[in-house]
Amino acid sequence: MEVGIFSMPTIGPRAEIEKGMAGVRTELYQTMLKNLVEQARYLDETGYYGFGFTEHHFHIEGEEVSTNPIMLDLYLGLHTKRLRVGQLGNVLPAQHPIRVAEDIAMLDQMTQGRAFAGFARGYQSRWVNVLGQRFEALRRNDGDHAQLYEDTKRELYEEHFDILMKAWSNDTFSHQGKHWQIPPADIYWPAHEVSAEFGQGVDANGIVREIGIVPKTYNKRIPDLFQPFSFSEKTIRWAMRHNVSPISIIAGDLEAAKSQFRAAQEELEKTTGKAQKFGARMGITREIVCADTDAEAKALALDAGTFLWCKFFQPFGFNAAITLPGEDPMTVKNDFDSLVERGLVIYGSPDTVKRKLEALLKALPVDYFWMMNYNELLPQKAMMRHMELMTKQVWPHFTDKVRG
Numbered sequence: 001m002e003v004g005i006f007s008m009p010t011i012g013p014r015a016e017i018e019k020g021m022a023g024v025r026t027e028l029y030q031t032m033l034k035n036l037v038e039q040a041r042y043l044d045e046t047g048y049y050g051f052g053f054t055e056h057h058f059h060i061e062g063e064e065v066s067t068n069p070i071m072l073d074l075y076l077g078l079h080t081k082r083l084r085v086g087q088l089g090n091v092l093p094a095q096h097p098i099r100v101a102e103d104i105a106m107l108d109q110m111t112q113g114r115a116f117a118g119f120a121r122g123y124q125s126r127w128v129n130v131l132g133q134r135f136e137a138l139r140r141n142d143g144d145h146a147q148l149y150e151d152t153k154r155e156l157y158e159e160h161f162d163i164l165m166k167a168w169s170n171d172t173f174s175h176q177g178k179h180w181q182i183p184p185a186d187i188y189w190p191a192h193e194v195s196a197e198f199g200q201g202v203d204a205n206g207i208v209r210e211i212g213i214v215p216k217t218y219n220k221r222i223p224d225l226f227q228p229f230s231f232s233e234k235t236i237r238w239a240m241r242h243n244v245s246p247i248s249i250i251a252g253d254l255e256a257a258k259s260q261f262r263a264a265q266e267e268l269e270k271t272t273g274k275a276q277k278f279g280a281r282m283g284i285t286r287e288i289v290c291a292d293t294d295a296e297a298k299a300l301a302l303d304a305g306t307f308l309w310c311k312f313f314q315p316f317g318f319n320a321a322i323t324l325p326g327e328d329p330m331t332v333k334n335d336f337d338s339l340v341e342r343g344l345v346i347y348g349s350p351d352t353v354k355r356k357l358e359a360l361l362k363a364l365p366v367d368y369f370w371m372m373n374y375n376e377l378l379p380q381k382a383m384m385r386h387m388e389l390m391t392k393q394v395w396p397h398f399t400d401k402v403r404g
Helices: 026-045 069-077 097-110 125-131 143-169 192-198 233-241 254-272 294-302 305-316 336-341 350-363 380-397
Strands: 002-007 050-053 084-087 115-120 224-230 245-248 283-290 345-348 368-373
Touching (some): 002 026, 026 050, 026 069, 026 380, 050 069, 050 115, 069 084, 097 115, 097 143, 115 143, 224 233, 245 254, 245 368, 254 350, 283 305, 283 350, 294 336, 294 345, 294 350, 305 336, 345 350, 350 380
Parallel strands (some): 002 050, 002 368, 050 084, 084 115, 115 224, 224 245, 245 283, 283 345, 283 368
16 A cells, blocks of 8 residues: 655644735745655655645635645655655646646656646636636536536546547647647648658648647656545546546545445456456545644644634535535534544544554555645644654554555
8 A cells, every 4th residue: 555645735824824814925835845845855765655736726815825736746856756746636627738748747757757647627616717717618607507517627627638648648649529629720830841850740731730748758657647535436437447546535424435445446347357456546535643642633633634624625515525324515513523533534642543544444445545634734843743653653554665
């Protein structure tokens, strides 16, 4: 099992966020960058799989200040030697797919093959509708537009993914889809004789028939691919067919999580024609806060991720992760105790955390475990102690990848 960090790059501690407009403060951002480097270097030295950032824009409030995760990846990549860096994930419907393919390829070259890539459909209308407004259906998500909005995001996600795979897998390529024609028809290329001599993709009449991104990924490889916060069976099955590892967040309803895993196993077996273990290629994520004692861990966890989860994620329906059958994600109890009791948050001493992980991983064995990290909500000293305890006293009981 590989272990990585799934970071929600929060820009400051709770007290600073509660002052308002923390996201625009340079001193907080600089502290966050410095602390991320210290964390990444420790992970790099101790065998962790990777460090992944989400993508969100306009977070002036200070949570998830991760406007361009690929740039954060490069920043950490230049401070590490082995640690993989990636996105969990890029919101494909709101992006130009060729630009995403190019940027990740550059990241992969600059880190000599250490990039991984994750993709999401996007759920925050404040920025998805702004950045994605080139597509008419993404300008509104209310009333009669809601279903078209969701359907179009799925269409764009899948078409953009196809374009990415073509761009990474071929020296030159073309694409004809519902939303994109690459290249557009009848582009005349004045340097067609040069391209005929030194390149390809242009016909004898100088019309561009195919394009190719440069650079390619390191050694022309396809990066490891992930899909964070996978809720539906349809999404899980799509991921398995496309060699993407879903990251499940379901915590409250264990049977629903197991159903996801069974669907993944079934689809992977159909795709590969081979028997697959339960949990193959699957990932899960949980917020973990580990300290020397249970009491210390609880005190830290109270002001860590649950502070933002209860304030920020519930309005978007993310409490679907903790609901039980028959409950409404919008009205389910939304507080620290609920998130702990239903398993989304794990806190305690190394022995307590180990015991809770044993039960979780027995029920849901995975190839990837992502520790959800709300950096800065844990003071850096406590964060580094948390990482040390997990590395030396917890993860060696579950994997030989982490070197305690």
